[in-house]
Amino acid sequence: MRIGVFICWCGSNIKNMVDVEKVAEEVKSMPRVVYSQDVQYLCSEVGQADISKAIDEHNLDRVVIGACSPRMHETTFQKLLEGKGLNPYYVEIANIREQCSWVHSDKEKATEKALELVKKAVAKSYYSIPLSSDLLEVNKKALVVGGGIAGIQAALDIADAGYPVDLVEREPSIGGRMAQFDKTFPTLDCSACILTPKMVEAATHENINLYTYSEIEDVSGYVGNFKVKIKQKAKSVKADKCNGCGDCIEKCPKKVANEFDEGSSKRKAIYTLFPQAVPNKPVIDRDNCIYFEKGKCGVCQKICPTGAIDYEEQDEIIESEYGAIIAATGFDVKKPNDLAEYHYGNHPDVITSLDLERMLNASGPTEGKVVRPSTGNTPKKIVFIQCVGSRDRNKGNPYCSKVCCLYTAKHTLLLNEKFPGTESYVFNIDVRTAGKGYEEFYERARQKGANYLRGQVSKVEPLEDEDNRLLVRGYDSSLGEQVEIEADLVVLATSIEPKADSGDMAKLLGISSNEDGFFSEAHPKLKPVETQSQGIYLAGVCQGPKDIPETVSQASGASAKAITLFNKGQVESVPTTAVVNKDICSGCMQCKPVCPYEAISQEYVVEKVAGKQVKRPVASINRALCQGCGACAGLCRSGAMDLGGFTSRQLMAEVDIL
Amino acid sequence: MRFPTKTASNNEREEFNDIVQKNVKDCYQCLKCSSGCPLTAHMDYYPHQVMLLAKMGLFDQIFESKTLWVCASCLACSSRCPRDLEPAKIMEGFRTMILRDRDQGNVEILDTRKVPRQALIASMRKFRR
Numbered sequence: 132m133r134i135g136v137f138i139c140w141c142g143s144n145i146k147n148m149v150d151v152e153k154v155a156e157e158v159k160s161m162p163r164v165v166y167s168q169d170v171q172y173l174c175s176e177v178g179q180a181d182i183s184k185a186i187d188e189h190n191l192d193r194v195v196i197g198a199c200s201p202r203m204h205e206t207t208f209q210k211l212l213e214g215k216g217l218n219p220y221y222v223e224i225a226n227i228r229e230q231c232s233w234v235h236s237d238k239e240k241a242t243e244k245a246l247e248l249v250k251k252a253v254a255k256s257y258y259s260i261p262l263s264s265d266l267l268e269v270n271k272k273a274l275v276v277g278g279g280i281a282g283i284q285a286a287l288d289i290a291d292a293g294y295p296v297d298l299v300e301r302e303p304s305i306g307g308r309m310a311q312f313d314k315t316f317p318t319l320d321c322s323a324c325i326l327t328p329k330m331v332e333a334a335t336h337e338n339i340n341l342y343t344y345s346e347i348e349d350v351s352g353y354v355g356n357f358k359v360k361i362k363q364k365a366k367s368v369k370a371d372k373c374n375g376c377g378d379c380i381e382k383c384p385k386k387v388a389n390e391f392d393e394g395s396s397k398r399k400a401i402y403t404l405f406p407q408a409v410p411n412k413p414v415i416d417r418d419n420c421i422y423f424e425k426g427k428c429g430v431c432q433k434i435c436p437t438g439a440i441d442y443e444e445q446d447e448i449i450e451s452e453y454g455a456i457i458a459a460t461g462f463d464v465k466k467p468n469d470l471a472e473y474h475y476g477n478h479p480d481v482i483t484s485l486d487l488e489r490m491l492n493a494s495g496p497t498e499g500k501v502v503r504p505s506t507g508n509t510p511k512k513i514v515f516i517q518c519v520g521s522r523d524r525n526k527g528n529p530y531c532s533k534v535c536c537l538y539t540a541k542h543t544l545l546l547n548e549k550f551p552g553t554e555s556y557v558f559n560i561d562v563r564t565a566g567k568g569y570e571e572f573y574e575r576a577r578q579k580g581a582n583y584l585r586g587q588v589s590k591v592e593p594l595e596d597e598d599n600r601l602l603v604r605g606y607d608s609s610l611g612e613q614v615e616i617e618a619d620l621v622v623l624a625t626s627i628e629p630k631a632d633s634g635d636m637a638k639l640l641g642i643s644s645n646e647d648g649f650f651s652e653a654h655p656k657l658k659p660v661e662t663q664s665q666g667i668y669l670a671g672v673c674q675g676p677k678d679i680p681e682t683v684s685q686a687s688g689a690s691a692k693a694i695t696l697f698n699k700g701q702v703e704s705v706p707t708t709a710v711v712n713k714d715i716c717s718g719c720m721q722c723k724p725v726c727p728y729e730a731i732s733q734e735y736v737v738e739k740v741a742g743k744q745v746k747r748p749v750a751s752i753n754r755a756l757c758q759g760c761g762a763c764a765g766l767c768r769s770g771a772m773d774l775g776g777f778t779s780r781q782l783m784a785e786v787d788i789l
Numbered sequence: 790m791r792f793p794t795k796t797a798s799n800n801e802r803e804e805f806n807d808i809v810q811k812n813v814k815d816c817y818q819c820l821k822c823s824s825g826c827p828l829t830a831h832m833d834y835y836p837h838q839v840m841l842l843a844k845m846g847l848f849d850q851i852f853e854s855k856t857l858w859v860c861a862s863c864l865a866c867s868s869r870c871p872r873d874l875e876p877a878k879i880m881e882g883f884r885t886m887i888l889r890d891r892d893q894g895n896v897e898i899l900d901t902r903k904v905p906r907q908a909l910i911a912s913m914r915k916f917r918r
Contacts, residue, residue: 512793556792578814582845585818609818609841615791 279307281671
């Protein structure tokens with residue numbers, strides 16, 4: 132065994148805190164280390180050429196690298212070794228950047244630690260074994276979870292590439308948040324005009340299968356071979372018989388708050404989500420239907436001319452297999468009830484921006500009129516408050532919700548257009564207009580008359596005059612004065628949040644979320660649509676606040692990744708799978724229940740004991756399913772389970788060297 | 790300051806726009822005018838505040854401010870304004886509006902030799918007497 136050690140400077144990242152020359156020099160004394168060198172940039176072409184040259188000149192068969200996290204460049208070095216005819220798993224990486232130079236400030240001690248990390252890696256490489264992966268077939272069908280603009284775009288792109296897609300949406304119609312909006316910034320396109328054609332295209336596309344009113348129940352498997360259970364909730368309306376005439380909706384006696392209008396209007400218990408809904412056939416909301424509550428009523432069934440109403444319909448579980456999954460589950464809007472100073476929930480004329488959006492929408496509760504909810508009159512003086520619950524560590528969400536600056540500018544413009552003479556005041560901390568054409572849009576809003584006041588509002592309180600108006604108290608830092616505005620309507624630009632159940636969805640898909648609950652991408656810059664779970668991609672606001680253009684780009688990016696996977700047709704299996712030493716396995720099968728991938732099963736071996744044939748149970752690994760998490764190896768009582776690349780022998784060697 | 794408050798009439802706004810030929814709504818309150826003004830120590834409203842008041846139509850507050858008359862018309866603000874709004878010109882516009890309402894007699898120069906021409910013009914612009 133001939134080991135070569137290479138210590139990377141990483142420019143000044145490592146060099147400034149670790150004496151790389153000293154580390155490279157000291158490991159030379161370790162047994163079997165025949166070559167050691169420090170290099171300025173190991174991942175660069177020059178650095179790799181150095182390794183390549185050293186392998187040739189010194190006949191190296193193991194390579195130990197002291198550099199950044201293996202997450203970053205392990206594959207780079209594995210490919211290099213493979214190119215030199217060595218097994219890619221003969222490379223060991225000591226992370227002396229993230230785990231050492233970046234987190235320490237004492238150069239001497241950091242150097243000492245770096246040396247120990249490298250020594251451990253050398254010791255581990257004494258016992259490294261060659262590993263290989265298998266090629267697995269990919270199921271060329273995609274699942275898109277969420278039928279908003281992100282999901283629709285992703286599904287359309289994959290479908291256009293010629294692969295089948297299942298699009299799952301929990302509401303009775305696709306369209307998502309974008310369907311709630313009136314106009315979109317910065318072009319003031321009518322939201323429905325650009326969205327509904329896409330919705331119809333998705334519904335009629337031969338490669339897209341729509342599952343509305345459905346939810347994901349269970350996900351198992353791995354990249355290329357996911358097994359998913361979809362629960363199709365009972366719609367109680369047979370799609371093939373219903374002609375969408377709407378008589379049932381008209382006659383239904385039960386009214387409930389309409390969630391699509393943010394509760395500001397009523398809908399029936401049998402309903403379509405909005406006039407342009409796709410599919411445009413009603414469903415019965417069983418939680419609110421009189422028939423399902425009391426067993427009486429049945430008006431819709433009596434009135435239906437085609438006999439499409441079916442009260443007996445059951446929830447259905449659909450099981451299907453997919454090669455890739457795209458999560459596009461969207462977001463919720465925070466209701467600012469806990470920010471008591473804004474009086475939201477205590478005064479009808481304090482509303483959220485989404486409420487205003489619904490009011491402006493022609494198919495909304497007021498058919499496009501903006502009114503004061505308390506009186507129904509048109510408001511003259513409107514105060515907008517930005518960053519309500521955003522950038523608020525204390526009571527809200529610490530991050531910027533990204534779209535509020537622009538949609539507020541949009542609202543002031545639309546108000547100015549539709550109701551000339553409306554005065555708009557916008558209280559803001561900063562105005563963030565990072566996007567193509569956004570600054571110009573903001574400028575237009577200011578030109579058309581929106582008064583931007585820099586400073587947060589401290590209190591909104593009822594004036595208790597005959598008009599039931601509100602007094603907004605703020606401070607304009609430019610003016611250096613307190614400002615009080617007697618307002619007819621107060622509009623709060625509320626914070627964007629992940630879906631309330633996004634944590635459950637993350638668990639279901641086996642992906643991770645950040646501290647705010649948004650799904651985490653594999654790398655914030657270089658892998659923005661991938662997740663740490665191979666074959667699962669992200670699109671839209673489930674990953675973080677985004678506007679529509681960005682959402683659509685990301686959705687297309689995610690679908691491109693899925694299409695790439697399908698075009699390849701094969702994936703390499705994980706080589707670092709678990710291995711059972713059947714000679715010492717006691718067959719207790721404790722490992723089976725802990726395996727999250729259901730890769731372990733029981734089998735029998737026949738052996739001769741004291742001259743007799745004995746049949747004895749042992750564990751067996753399905754290498755295609757195993758993802759190398761190591762749960763079984765950690766648990767195994769008899770030490771029969773080992774993890775390729777991280778065998779007990781290797782880990783013990785690491786400990787022993789210290 | 791409490792809104793609604795008296796704001797400039799349409800006539801006043803029109804007159805102001807005719808004089809300055811600038812759209813004060815373009816101002817985005819970067820504060821560059823105030824940061825470079827050599828006379829802020831003597832002003833009640835800083836230049837950016839005058840711009841903001843003008844933008845919101847609060848002309849009366851500007852008419853009553855000392856700032857208009859402290860402004861030396863050095864044009865530092867105008868030369869640096871990123872929106873090319875020329876705050877000095879705005880100030881001038883407000884002064885003109887005040888002066889139009891007053892008696893505009895002839896200018897009497899006491900000592901022609903000692904008065905620099907520039908100061909004379911600035912003084913005429915400001916006081917016209």
